[in-house]
Amino acid sequence: MKKIKLLVIMLTAFGSIAVIIAWKEKQTAAPAKRPNILFVIADDQSYPYASIYGAKGVQTPAFDAVAKSGILFNNAFAAAPQCSPSRAAILTGKNIWQLEEAGTHSSYFPKKFQVFTNLLENAGYRIGYTGKPWGPGNWKDAGWERNPVGPEFNSKKLQPPTKGISNIDYFENFVDFYNQRKGDKPFFFWFGANEPHRVYEEGSARKAGKNIQEAFVPGFLPNDAVVQSDIEDYALEIEWFDTQLGKMIDFLKQKGELENTMIVVTSDNGMPFPSAKANLMEYGSHVPLAVSWPSKIKGGATSDDLVSLIDLAPTFLDIAGVKDAPAMTGKNLHDILFNKSFNKTNYRTCVLTGRERHTHARPDDVGYPSRAIRTDSFLLIWNIKPDRWPAGDPPPDNEEKPDPANKDIKAIGVGYNDIDDPSPTKLFMLENRNRWPDLFDDGFAKREEIQLFNIRNDAACLNNLANDKSYTAIKDALKDKLQQLLTEQHDPRMLGYGDIFESYPRFGLMRNFPGFKERGKYNPAYQNKKN
Structure with missing residues (x-):
């Protein structure tokens, strides 16, 4: 009987020691590695102009891959149907009527408004952009030392396939940014394409072999050959943008970074056609959105939740572990991204x-x-x-x-x-x-x-x-x-x-x-x- 009691005492002691050791290891273990963030934003791409949404006449394999490996959003909206107000809203997590001059197009961006890019940088992220950042507008005379998005990486150039496409080599500029990173600091990179903003090379889609009769012509436009050709020229530029995204995804995979990189792909506003861009009708503000993070987000999901692009700023700050973030109107997308059960009335009933x-x-x-x-x-x-x-x-x-x-x-x-x-x-x-x-x-x-x-x-x-x-x-x-x-x-x-x-x-x-x-x-x- 005494031997049994002694054995119990010894097992209890060893168990306590194991618990203490495990607790100490937990306290001293390295914190979880924060994710990289690749934010990819087209210039004037309406929903549903991506092949995964079912739109004919446009092929977007890279966007589709992001959606399949993460979440495809069916109801995402820009805060404004114009470039610079929409981008200011994304950066601040606020609606345009809360942003003074930055709420109108091609004006100032007041320095008083905090942007999530600076907050990420202050929290240890390396930040940068290629292509189009916040703009058009005047940030210098508003007191900024650089564009509110961050440092510029636009030195690498290429010969574009059409006259309407930018000569900025987005992919090589991303590689340049990546290679300048020191140590294993997480990064935030803004890939802001200039496509599919006008001007297009007229007839470029037909020259590239696209069938203009496959163009998806929304009901507010005449279904005529002139319009079909114009829309396919627009689609060709979306496909160019998508190709650059695909190169970046492949690069991240080669570097072993893809699993721990959140990729967000969207657009600043809708297509540059009558009744769309610069209008609050559906095709002016309804935009594509796909989000992936292979190590954290379960793939193959689709969300019908109403989301606004002002929700991205608080979401980025949350996953980066930024504390004491400023008040924002946008809502953190955490529960949607990580498939948490929640009452939808507590998220959004409207945008x-x-x-x-x-x-x-x-x-x-x-x-x-x-x-x-x-x-x-x-x-x-x-x-x-x-x-x-x-x-x-x-x-x-x-x-x-x-x-x-x-x-x-x-x-x-x-x-x-x-x-x-x-x-x-x-x-x-x-x-x-x-x-x-x-x-x-x-x-x-x-x-x-x-x-x-x-x-x-x-x-x-x-x-x-x-x-x-x-x-x-x-x-x-x-x-x-x-x-x-x-x-x-x-x-x-x-x-x-x-x-x-x-x-x-x-x-x-x-x-x-x-x-x-x-x-x-x-x-x-x-x-x-x-x-």
């Missing part, structure tokens, strides 16, 4: 988007302020100044010529300047407006203050339900929710000084419209203060 001035497209350099709320079924758009032309003013009868006294002032051209030029589709619709009058009006004409679309059966946003009495309750509820959230987020448009957005400088091209047209200057007529 907000907005726009202010895009180009110099109206007299006095004013914009077309709009806000929108998107649920899983409906899109409601609030056009705050419905008396203005949404795509920019048409040209006057005797078109304004360039100002000979000011080389910065250009001609108005064909008008409707918030639709990118040169555009074969835009010109075709202008010349054939009588053949497709409804489609022309959707893209060019003035709009009602409230628009309501049932996205489940009208993704092209052709049928405005705002005046249909059977949808009155839905319209009122969505408008109330939108304005409630805008007020909570201190949108100047809700607080009585919204015209402050009209005062912000524009550093891009100015046209010879009547009224204020001074490049890089504040418009004093709209510099009203907070109430």
Whole structure:
């Protein structure tokens, strides 16, 4: 009996010692290696223009591979349908009405706003970018020592396959960045393609052997050969972007880095066609999104959750272990990425988007302020100044010529300047407006203050339900929710000084419209203060 008791005592002691040793090993073990982050952002690529989404006429094997090894998002939205406001929102995790000058296109990026790239760098990440960072706009005179995205890696060049594609060798610049990394510091790299932004080499897709009849033509555009060819030229540039991504993925795999690299692939806004880019309709802000991290994220997943690109900043900071991050409007995607069970009502029931001035497209350099709320079924758009032309003013009868006294002032051209030029589709619709009058009006004409679309059966946003009495309750509820959230987020448009957005400088091209047209200057007529 005494021997049995002694044996029990000895086993208990050894067990205690083992627990202590295991505890000490846990305390002294090296912390888990933080992931690299490769952020990949196209310039003007709408959902669903990726082959994994089922769009014909475009092949994106690299994007598809990221989606298959991780998560494909079906309902991802840019905060704005324009380049620089959308990119500012991504960097700060805030909506555009919270960003002052950075909430409008081609203006300043105030230094007061913290960006996740700097926070990652402060936490020990090596950061850099190739291609297009935040822009267009003026960051230097706003007090930044470098672009808010980080250090530039654009020295490597190549001979592009078409005149419209950038000569920046994105892949070799990524290799250059990687080779300059010291030790095993994790990295964040921003690959910002200039594609598929216009200008395209007209007919380049046909020359490359693409069948233009396979083009996916959304319902708001005429299904004509001119439009098909234009869309396939656009698709060709998406495919070039995808090829560069594929090279980066292969490189990471060769270096043994792929398993511990989070890859995020998306776009800053929608396609540069009428009724898309610079519009709050579906094809202006609905963008592709795929996320992979082979060692952590289970592959083959699809998410229908409503997500905003402002959710990326808090997500990046979370996976990098950054503590005491600033308050952000975006929501951490952790539970979706890692398949955690959660109540979806605690994540998102809606996404907000907005726009202010895009180009110099109206007299006095004013914009077309709009806000929108998107649920899983409906899109409601609030056009705050419905008396203005949404795509920019048409040209006057005797078109304004360039100002000979000011080389910065250009001609108005064909008008409707918030639709990118040169555009074969835009010109075709202008010349054939009588053949497709409804489609022309959707893209060019003035709009009602409230628009309501049932996205489940009208993704092209052709049928405005705002005046249909059977949808009155839905319209009122969505408008109330939108304005409630805008007020909570201190949108100047809700607080009585919204015209402050009209005062912000524009550093891009100015046209010879009547009224204020001074490049890089504040418009004093709209510099009203907070109430």
